């Protein structure tokens with residue numbers, strides 16, 4: 001049926017590769033070809049369009065796209081009226097939010113937002129910056145920057161408001177953070193009318209479930225082990241209490257099997273302790289998805 005098609009915006013630019021990689025983990029294969037706005041996806045019910053993150057919310061609001069992936073920052077900046085299906089905490093290189101920050105040269109006299117009175121600020125997010133200045137009752141010139149904003153101070157402007165993830169671009173340009181303007185994460189957003197359509201809403205909720213379950217599984221591993229029933233309490237005490245481990249019977253009534261999920265970072269300390277406590281047959285395995 002022709003209307004069983006979800007038009008989905010995939011962000012071009014910083015989020016493109018991380019988005020495609022997350023979809024791949026979730027079971028969808030997205031392929032980009034140069035100069036095409038239509039990446040292919042191995043699901044006949046989805047049509048992908050490659051759109052700049054800045055423009056995503058506008059096209060979603062207008063219904064040109066049913067849904068899209070973009071940063072919360074651009075939803076706020078564009079003031080688009082869209083439905084947020086879910087938050088997806090991933091950025092270009094990390095699984096942390098990005099921050100829009102007010103930054104100045106290391107040796108600048110500007111120490112707080114109040115010192116911006118009458119100064120020049122360059123940014124790609126003019127709306128966010130003006131809202132921030134207004135909140136602090138400061139009057140300054142905010143000019144739109146097409147990019148490479150970090151190279152502008154001190155010759156062209158006094159300060160910038162720019163997005164940062166690892167901080168390396170700011171460091172490379174001898175800039176210091178004065179204040180945080182907005183913290184932002186990636187979101188799956190939908191057109192409000194499209195989300196009224198049961199089929200589209202379910203399709204989007206299913207995509208959200210798969211993407212979120214992949215993010216939830218990152219940095220986690222599964223662990224299974226066997227233990228004498230008499231050692232069970234001691235072994236359970238050695239496992240992080242985050243998750244209730246599954247304990248199941250074995251054919252030998254004196255033994256039980258334990259199945260649990262752990263942060264990969266603690267495994268190297270926990271496995272030797274489990275062995276010491278009497279566990280045997282310890283197996284660590286990778287996990288792809290966690291659905292609560």
Ligand SMILES: Nc1ncnc2c1ncn2[C@@H]1O[C@H](COP(=O)(O)OP(=O)(O)OP(=O)(O)O)[C@@H](O)[C@H]1O
Nearest residue numbers: 012013014015052053054070071091092098163165
């Ligand atoms: N490391 C990062 N740098 C910039 N934006 C990031 C980063 N990680 C995540 N984002 C998010 O990606 C979106 C940026 O999209 P945009 O299309 O402006 O990317 P861009 O970096 O300007 O693209 P390009 O690579 O074409 O310059 C924003 O929502 C931003 O919050």
Ligand SMILES: O=P(O)(O)OC[C@H]1O[C@H](OP(=O)(O)OP(=O)(O)O)[C@H](O)[C@@H]1O
Nearest residue numbers: 014147148163164165166167168169170
């Ligand atoms: O804190 P960092 O990890 O250094 O990331 C932030 C930088 O990444 C983005 O630039 P991008 O590479 O997209 O170049 P652009 O200036 O052309 O947008 C963004 O505009 C910052 O410059």
Ligand SMILES: [Mg+2]
Nearest residue numbers: 013014147148
């Ligand atoms: Mg950019």
